[in-house]
Amino acid sequence: MEKAIGNKKDRKGLVIQALVLLALVLLPFVLGNKFYLRLVTEIIIYGLLAMSLDVLLGFTGLLSFMHAAYMGIGAYTVAVFLSYVDPGASIWVTFPLGIAVTVVLAFAAGWLQVRTGGFAFALLTVAFGMMYYTLVWKARSITCGDDGLCGLPKPDISLGPIVLGNMNDSLTAYFFTLAVVAVCFFVTRRIMHSPFGAVLESIRENTERASFIGINVRNYKLMGWMLACTLAGISGVLFTYMKGSVSPTLMDARAGGIVLMMTLLGGMGTLWGAFIGAAAYIFLQDFISAMTENWMVFLGLAVILLTLFMPKGLADLPIRLGQRLTRQRSNL
Amino acid sequence: MSTILSTNSLCRHFGGVRAVNDVTIAIRDKSVKAVIGPNGAGKTTLFNTITGRLPATAGTVVFDGRDITNSPVHERVKLGICRTFQINSLFLGATVFENVRIAKQTRMGKSLKIFSKRDSLADVNEATFEILEKVGLGGKASELANTLSYGDQRSLEVAIALAGDPKILLLDEPTAGMSQLETNNIIRLIQKLVKEIAVVLVEHDVDMVLSISDSISVMHQGSIIGEGTPDEICKNQRVREAYLGDENGH
Numbered sequence A: 001m002e003k004a005i006g007n008k009k010d011r012k013g014l015v016i017q018a019l020v021l022l023a024l025v026l027l028p029f030v031l032g033n034k035f036y037l038r039l040v041t042e043i044i045i046y047g048l049l050a051m052s053l054d055v056l057l058g059f060t061g062l063l064s065f066m067h068a069a070y071m072g073i074g075a076y077t078v079a080v081f082l083s084y085v086d087p088g089a090s091i092w093v094t095f096p097l098g099i100a101v102t103v104v105l106a107f108a109a110g111w112l113q114v115r116t117g118g119f120a121f122a123l124l125t126v127a128f129g130m131m132y133y134t135l136v137w138k139a140r141s142i143t144c145g146d147d148g149l150c151g152l153p154k155p156d157i158s159l160g161p162i163v164l165g166n167m168n169d170s171l172t173a174y175f176f177t178l179a180v181v182a183v184c185f186f187v188t189r190r191i192m193h194s195p196f197g198a199v200l201e202s203i204r205e206n207t208e209r210a211s212f213i214g215i216n217v218r219n220y221k222l223m224g225w226m227l228a229c230t231l232a233g234i235s236g237v238l239f240t241y242m243k244g245s246v247s248p249t250l251m252d253a254r255a256g257g258i259v260l261m262m263t264l265l266g267g268m269g270t271l272w273g274a275f276i277g278a279a280a281y282i283f284l285q286d287f288i289s290a291m292t293e294n295w296m297v298f299l300g301l302a303v304i305l306l307t308l309f310m311p312k313g314l315a316d317l318p319i320r321l322g323q324r325l326t327r328q329r330s331n332l
Numbered sequence B: 001m002s003t004i005l006s007t008n009s010l011c012r013h014f015g016g017v018r019a020v021n022d023v024t025i026a027i028r029d030k031s032v033k034a035v036i037g038p039n040g041a042g043k044t045t046l047f048n049t050i051t052g053r054l055p056a057t058a059g060t061v062v063f064d065g066r067d068i069t070n071s072p073v074h075e076r077v078k079l080g081i082c083r084t085f086q087i088n089s090l091f092l093g094a095t096v097f098e099n100v101r102i103a104k105q106t107r108m109g110k111s112l113k114i115f116s117k118r119d120s121l122a123d124v125n126e127a128t129f130e131i132l133e134k135v136g137l138g139g140k141a142s143e144l145a146n147t148l149s150y151g152d153q154r155s156l157e158v159a160i161a162l163a164g165d166p167k168i169l170l171l172d173e174p175t176a177g178m179s180q181l182e183t184n185n186i187i188r189l190i191q192k193l194v195k196e197i198a199v200v201l202v203e204h205d206v207d208m209v210l211s212i213s214d215s216i217s218v219m220h221q222g223s224i225i226g227e228g229t230p231d232e233i234c235k236n237q238r239v240r241e242a243y244l245g246d247e248n249g250h
């Protein structure tokens, strides 16, 4: 009975992930360069977005081509509020607001999407994503169209009356982002290990069988979708806080493709793989774009090679390494 | 003994193909009903229409006094209508244990627990192992479903269906591809189950059908052409001509 129920491996993973988090907490003290600190902050934000897509793709088995749209909705909600309503708004107002608007719009899309089969679901994500993108882009009087909104005030990070810092400060931005994303990661991780996560996985594995064991597949697909979009919305809120600007490219079709690439690069079904995928993508982009103007070509090439030779994504590397180490130890 | 499930002039057509045509059957509680017939007779389609995998073209399905013709699959399962598939339908990437555990968890209404560990539900685990023991997979709980032998996969099909606490269990050729030993195990299992629930069986193994069924319905080209006890079916001339196809009995 014990053998079938393998908790041990899970606990080991948790320890490793906690150690990585610790390393990330210490990172700013090693990394003197502010530019790199902001780059890592961006990676963490996009890692959250890619992870949210992993919930959908890697766990529930549903494809979203325009997942970045929901990051955009979170980001624009905060940006518009800061621009027009209250530039000095507390994060305790704008953060929940960004999530709430994302949830409402995601529900409208999701409700319809889960009423279709797998292929139509993916197509409808494009339709809704394009619609939301176009709405943002065309509402020029509010969103300034192509130009986007920039020079937004950066909010204070406050806990009740205590102000911990301002998002202008790259160290504050880094720690705030890290804290929020770490909470999102460990909560999502817990949810994916739960009975609820098991239901999502069973839908991915065999949707028909899932309904024949009594699962209301539509409802659970919708819940998976809502979780994924909520997390994407959070990444959008963090984005506006950090950058102080938003533009429609944040949520266009290309952005949707990029998230998908990050998730695939990292490897699906692990959650943490998404962060590796985001890091790989953003580093590659940063690195190659410094060398050549045609960096997209090389980036595409790198992605193709990785897909060919590492179909399970970069996350497969540490997994295989871990397995080899365990095997060696048991051989001793 | 009362009727637990019945169909009334049930039809399922595919274009011009009348796969199930005007089928009226009643399944008695705590009994084994076998549905036999040649390949393409419509047995699987009948199962599909009863369990909601396919919508009916016409007619009704009534379970326990309640019209379920248009109920979604998961609601029928919740009522206790569970099935296996002629072609295995498993969670192949998961362990044997997880295949049954997820079904049990769903049955026990624990799927919305988002903060407990999926394998920490003691009552679910216990019930899962009980079922695995029943079908003879107790020793293979931690193996991946896709590494099992075909016969074991067939047993796992049955185990998953059992995890739904069926009131009526529909088995579509459960022993096809099983060894004699495994087949005997399934036969014993059915005989034990039928003390509590109804079992509907599609099966080509005539000896098995004759030995364990309380009632047999014979399908041919979408219609029921004969119905009765094993003895009656053996004597039924029409059935012999259409299905058994032989001149002098078996």
Ligand SMILES: Nc1ncnc2c1ncn2[C@@H]1O[C@H](COP(=O)(O)OP(=O)(O)OP(=O)(O)O)[C@@H](O)[C@H]1O
Residues within 6 Å of the ligand: B014, B017, B018, B019, B037, B038, B039, B040, B041, B042, B043, B044, B045, B046, B086
């Ligand atoms: N999804 C479908 N679409 C079109 N035709 C179908 C479909 N399913 C079944 N049929 C047709 O309906 C008829 C009955 O098929 P069914 O699978 O129900 O037979 P069966 O009695 O289960 O046969 P077997 O003993 O081979 O399993 C066949 O002519 C088959 O081709």
Ligand SMILES: [Mg+2]
Residues within 6 Å of the ligand: B043, B044, B045, B086
């Ligand atoms: Mg069949």
